[in-house]
Amino acid sequence: MTAIERYLAPASLDDALAALAGGNATILAGGTDLMVQSHGGKTRLRPVLLNIRRLPELAGHSIEGESVRIGALTTINQLREDATLAKALPLLAEAADRFASDQVRNMATIGGNVCNASPAGDTLVPLLVLDAEVELASASGRRRLPINGFFTGPGRTLRQPEELLTAIYVPMPRLRTVSRFVKFGTRPALDISAVSLGFKAELTPAGLANVRVAFGAVGPTPMRGPGTEALLEGQRLTPALIAKAAETAMAEITPIDDVRATAWYRRELVHNLLRKVLNDVADH
Amino acid sequence: MTVIEKDSLIGKRLTKMDAPEKTAGKTRYIHDINLPGQLVGMILRTDRVHAIIKSIDTSAARALPGVHAVLTAKDLPQKGLGVNKDNPPLKGERVRCERDEIAAVAAESEEIAAQALRLIKVEYEDLAPLFDPEAALRPGAPVIHESKPDNVAMAFDYSHGDVVAGEAESDVVVEDTFTLHRVTHCCMGVSGIIADFEATSGNLTLYSNTQVPFLHKREFAEVLGMDPGRIRIIQPPIGGGFGSKLDIYPFEPICVYLAQATRRPVKLVFTRAEEFLASPTRQPAIVRLRSGAKKDGTLTFRTVDILLDNGGYTSWGATIPFVMMQTFSSLYRVPHCLYHTKAVYTNNPYAGSFRGYGNLQATFAIEAHMDKMADAIGMDALDFRMKNAQVAGEVTPQGMDFKTCGLQDCLTLAARDSDFAAKRSAYAARKGAVGGVKRGIGMASMLHVGGGAKIYPSDGCGTNIKLDDFGHVTIMTGASEIGQGSETVLAQLVCEELGVPMSAVTVVNNDTDITPWDVGVHASRTTFIAGNSAVGAARKAKAKILAAAAGLSNLPAEQLDLRGGHVIRAEDGESVMPLAKLLRSLHFSDKAELVTTSHYYEPPSVHQDKGFKGNVSAAYAWATQVVEIEVDTDTGIVTLLKVWAAHDVGRVLNRLGIEGQIEGGIVMGQGYALTEDMIMVEGHLKNAGFTDYKLITAPEIPEMSIEFIETMDGEGPQGAKGVGEAPAICMAAAIGNAIENATGVRLTSLPFTPERVYRGLKQGAAS
């Protein structure tokens, strides 16, 4: 822990961005990662602690054209309980349902989950399969980046220290889209994913279209499975294809051994869980 | 006149006396106690697992403002703690495991103390480490303690009969090696102590979470070179013990030395991470078991060879073979038994006592073999157990005298309620099917001491009862309350005798200057031993009260009784006078004797002989637990659906309390079986927190059906026997049997984490 020299809780985005401009501020949202990490000596707090929870621009959600705009401060429980959000983006609601406990979900934000960039972050896999974009703001302007490619390593993203994540844009899934999220932890609640898996595709008469497959906790970042996607794209799900897809997924992930699981077991899980998801979609 | 109906408290559902304060968050634990002038004590622990200490430089820490003392080994007498006295409070020459204490600081705040620890510089020279207990016995292995060149910290051997003859008459012989893992207690209330010397007298008061205050008085005196009579131990409400507070551990004398050095009270309370690193563990074990039976289902012999990973020092963990032995020799009738154990030093954490005391490990091995042998001879698993089950009246070859024994009733009831036989054969028929979610059912039984255990010179407990002018009863008991509900059950037993409501009772149980002696909370002994002591004291008090009432009422004492806060006429319940009125009149007379004393020295048990034979407990507890599970073969996840628990508890005293004890024990056993594991990599603990050390959480707790067998033990208070440890013992064994029933795969290592189960299924399918 470092001594915090200043604590700021600005009410306007401009003030917040000004405070960030020097690059010596730590952003505090729900604090459910930050506090744990700083107490555990894993994160050094910068001299300025910037509480962003009073920024109205970062709260709430809205439908903007073909996309849902989710404010960075939207809590995990809002993803789960807000009727509009849960209906538009059932995959995120499902991930939120398997996330931590009520106490944590009330505090934890989607912006914090994205910026914390844990390979096991539970909203990240759904955001990857949903083709989400992140909106970043700094004193010198705004930019939007696709979430695919945003994560560069464990805890690392393309966000610069003077940038604030303001919102996440998620294109509304088209008609006849099926999507699935599976979280594997060793217990039903309050567990960090040992493996997670997301799937989305449109069911067309010709077969699957716009297939997205993503995995969590099986590499340095949450990751898409391009090989698996390519294999499934335009195809109809047959037992042979499903078996091949499970094999492909298991081969293209890059898991490690840690206290939660060995790499071998993570590969087996991805294989079996993807097979289960695809069987379920095929029966749909 | 008023008639008072008889209304027994025995078997009622009584709320624990401390529950309202605890549930309201008002209980004041050691964390909430702060003495004037108190300093914060903190310990620097090593980051090595086996090394020579070359130098310790504390100069910068000493110079830090706000630091009042920095101690290292050279400031203290080098007295060893623990069962082998091999564990000095601060290590000066050598470290032997991750938790080892190098230096201690007393400072004005936690921040200053933590900073001072960071300023201490230690130089080490690493030594070859030893992590594998089997390697510890090989020639050329690193020697952990010079005084034990063979690395054997302790060994126990036992035998009866002739196993060679037993094997010769066997139709089936099975053999397995079972590997039991390392878990820890996870008390919600972490370890802690406050040491406070009286400035002029030099008397020492300790506020301590210990579960053995009277033994600790002696041990502290020995370590500190003090007169034990000048040590007073006060126990604030304790947030769980489960055995973890049964030995004296380095942080306790360290705190006293800090108080001595600073002449200020010093408080030392563990952080959660420290509790994981530096409180004892359950004893890991490798159990090699060979067992045999005849075709007709008679057990023939058992050969047992156990290797315990003792860790760097010797605490109670090394002595668990004493309890394991009872299960091997006497849970079922076995004519020939040969048993060898060794506890060997390694550079791993060391084990202490933990609810069940080796019996979880022993039962796991035995009950796997009971299933295996039943299947091998083609006998129903329940019938096989019934055939070999002990019955009341037996004296086992080890000398255990089962005056009451409900094992056959436990087996029958648990099997009937769970539809065990039908389910076991139906699920077994589906073992071979590929994939999907499979169901299984499994059973295990246990035997544990239930009437104290004669391990120390005395197994007694004292009680004083004080009655005041208003009919209020104060029970001063030696028995400690560590969350198990002892104060409620003791109050209940006294109320039953004195005919007063629970609200008229206070229990004082936490101050060695006030309460009579007791050996401590261990061996499931408190209800039995302290209960008998309380009943004895209450009966003495009652006799005195009735004698006095006889004088005042002109009725003979034999015709009087106590009920509803009144002295009554026994024959019709008619009130003779309110109890408070009688007591007041006694107070102002020359016959005033409002305090009575009684005790329970000794229960009718004996110290075992050198061959570990003899009736070590005055009564024995029995149980059978059946579990039904699901195994997801895609992931290896085992879901516990339901537990049927049938327990011979002698008699139910507080129904709510005993149900809570059994539910809690089942969940603890479930965690041992399925999720809890201290993950060690080269002597370092990798999961010192609840994120990755997985306790069972609410959604995983199964449905439970709990049945009591009341065998009315002749020696127990109101017929009751001990139950504290019993409910945790069977779970791992029963779950292991259920996994085999579901999948055909016999897993011999714990815990049954999804990955281990999945790997087992894959290997089972491959072989």
Ligand SMILES: Cc1cc2nc3c(=O)[nH]c(=O)nc-3n(C[C@H](O)[C@H](O)[C@H](O)COP(=O)(O)OP(=O)(O)OC[C@H]3O[C@@H](n4cnc5c(N)ncnc54)[C@H](O)[C@@H]3O)c2cc1C
């Ligand atoms: C008990 C417990 C259980 C948990 N279980 C889960 C789980 O099941 N699944 C899971 O995915 N996670 C889990 N977590 C982790 C954590 O709750 C989530 O990652 C959460 O979403 C973090 O959000 P927050 O608002 O609390 O972030 P904070 O802790 O406030 O911030 C996290 C990081 O992001 C930065 N940050 C936050 N907001 C912004 C922003 N708008 N712009 C730029 N940077 C920002 C912060 O500076 C910090 O570095 C758990 C945590 C705990 C304590």
